[in-house]
Amino acid sequence: MRLTDQFDRPLGALRISVTDRCNLRCRYCMPAAAYAWLPAASLLSFDEITRLARLFVANGVAKLRLTGGEPLLRPGLDHLVGQLSAIGGVDDLAMTTNATRLAAEADALHRAGLQRLTVSLDTLRPERMEALARHDRTSAVVEGIDAAQQAGFTTIKLNTVVMRGVNDDEILEIVRFAGSRGLEARFIEYMDVGGALEWRAEAVVSRAEILSRLEAAFGPLAHLARAGDPTAPAERWRLPDGSVVGIVASTTTPFCGACDRSRLTADGMWYRCLYAEEGIDLATPLRSGADDAELAAIITSGWRSRRDRGAEQRAAQPGRAPLVPLTRLQQDPRLEMHVRGG
Numbered sequence: 001m002r003l004t005d006q007f008d009r010p011l012g013a014l015r016i017s018v019t020d021r022c023n024l025r026c027r028y029c030m031p032a033a034a035y036a037w038l039p040a041a042s043l044l045s046f047d048e049i050t051r052l053a054r055l056f057v058a059n060g061v062a063k064l065r066l067t068g069g070e071p072l073l074r075p076g077l078d079h080l081v082g083q084l085s086a087i088g089g090v091d092d093l094a095m096t097t098n099a100t101r102l103a104a105e106a107d108a109l110h111r112a113g114l115q116r117l118t119v120s121l122d123t124l125r126p127e128r129m130e131a132l133a134r135h136d137r138t139s140a141v142v143e144g145i146d147a148a149q150q151a152g153f154t155t156i157k158l159n160t161v162v163m164r165g166v167n168d169d170e171i172l173e174i175v176r177f178a179g180s181r182g183l184e185a186r187f188i189e190y191m192d193v194g195g196a197l198e199w200r201a202e203a204v205v206s207r208a209e210i211l212s213r214l215e216a217a218f219g220p221l222a223h224l225a226r227a228g229d230p231t232a233p234a235e236r237w238r239l240p241d242g243s244v245v246g247i248v249a250s251t252t253t254p255f256c257g258a259c260d261r262s263r264l265t266a267d268g269m270w271y272r273c274l275y276a277e278e279g280i281d282l283a284t285p286l287r288s289g290a291d292d293a294e295l296a297a298i299i300t301s302g303w304r305s306r307r308d309r310g311a312e313q314r315a316a317q318p319g320r321a322p323l324v325p326l327t328r329l330q331q332d333p334r335l336e337m338h339v340r341g342g
Helices: 046-058 077-085 102-112 126-133 138-151 168-180 207-218 283-287 292-304 310-315 326-331
Strands: 013-017 063-067 092-097 116-120 156-162 184-189 222-224 235-238 244-248 261-264 269-271
Touching: 013 046, 046 077, 046 283, 046 292, 063 077, 077 092, 077 102, 102 138, 116 138, 126 138, 138 156, 156 168, 168 184, 168 207, 207 235, 207 244, 283 292
Parallel strands: 013 063, 013 261, 063 092, 092 116, 116 156, 156 184, 184 244
Antiparallel strands: 222 235, 235 244, 261 269
16 A cells, blocks of 8 residues: 555655764855754664565655765765665665765775665856865766766766855856766755755845746757656756756745655655655654554554645745754754765
8 A cells, every 4th residue: 555645746766864963064064154954873774774674665766865964974875775785676776975975985885785875066267165164075976977887887866055156156167067977967945944044035046047048058958758757856858969967946846745755864864745744753662663564554653644745835925034043053964965965
């Protein structure tokens, strides 16, 4: 029997954060000077993550994605990939990374069973990367992408968070860069999620504007149906040269009605919406001796009661401002996107 929530949305995808740490400080995610980190002892072990993942898969999840923070800061990640890839019923095992450490890890990850990669790349200019993320290792990202392709990864997507006056002048450049390497460029509207302390509506470059710029530069775009994955967060278009571009428009065109995703933090808190302010603690029962049936009951009950439509609710708010103030973020680090694997 299919597990669905209060709006008949299935439980289909789980994003697993393996660490809250990141080696970048991107302005749209981690702009503050200092952060409260999760205690190392609270992080789920690979065996604990695998056990929970197996229970989620048994309840309908077919897509697993490893996130962070930066997941490649977690030592031995290929071992976790191997454990997750051995779970029957996992159709898609992917990872989102900033790729600064990917060159050294790509081969082991591919051999362990990782199927797809999404690389966060917000600029191609080293001096701008320094201003945007407090590092200038653009070359390391490109080396990571090249190493991943050499290792055998055939599906790599580039995620670019577009911010007006910051990097929106690179949209066309990034499309050309992706196309030259057989990658798919994806543009993400600047989102007012937890941790986005500098968010303002004027900085959002909308889906409509991105499409207008693409058509002006490349010609007519062919919209691709979501028949292959109707729950995918990105809409996709084919350019006249055959390359494909995606846009994730959560800010101006929310897609809550088709959302089948939830998130597991590195310390075992389960969030059923990116904007959710409360999560469900799975670590405590897991470590207190709960058996699989008891843990599965928490998952099924939690999803069946889900009514989250966070992006739609945010879009409907007049005078929209950043979601969470700094004082509250300091009190509850799980409200940060780098903790819950945005």
